[in-house]
Amino acid sequence: MTPLSFLGFNEAHAATVMAYFRGRAMTKEEFERGYAERGGISLEQLHAWGRGAVPCDCGAPECAGWQMVNLEDYAEHMRLIEWIAATRDHFPGQHPSA
Ligand SMILES: [Zn+2]
Numbered sequence: 001m002t003p004l005s006f007l008g009f010n011e012a013h014a015a016t017v018m019a020y021f022r023g024r025a026m027t028k029e030e031f032e033r034g035y036a037e038r039g040g041i042s043l044e045q046l047h048a049w050g051r052g053a054v055p056c057d058c059g060a061p062e063c064a065g066w067q068m069v070n071l072e073d074y075a076e077h078m079r080l081i082e083w084i085a086a087t088r089d090h091f092p093g094q095h096p097s098a
Contacts, residue, residue, distance in 0.1 A: 031066040
């Protein structure tokens with residue numbers, strides 16, 4: 001249960017919104033640029049490989065507020081999370097937090 005649940009946000013969206021309002025240590029582009037530089041590649045190459053930063057809500061004190069993901073995998077992951085949230089009521093007992 002997150003503070004935004006009452007607004008109708010599902011857990012994943014609420015976590016993203018909360019992370020946004022808590023503020024991030026750097027912008028998305030700064031994070032992606034630093035990641036690419038550490039790997040010795042350009043930002044364009046990073047994006048060409050389908051990688052990009054998405055909000056991270058892990059809560060670690062050293063967290064920059066972003067995580068590097070394969071954007072296609074991440075989109076699939078988010079579709080699954082939304083499907084689980086949307087079907088929660090149809091499968092009582094099937095979800096740990098139902
Ligand atoms: Zn994190």
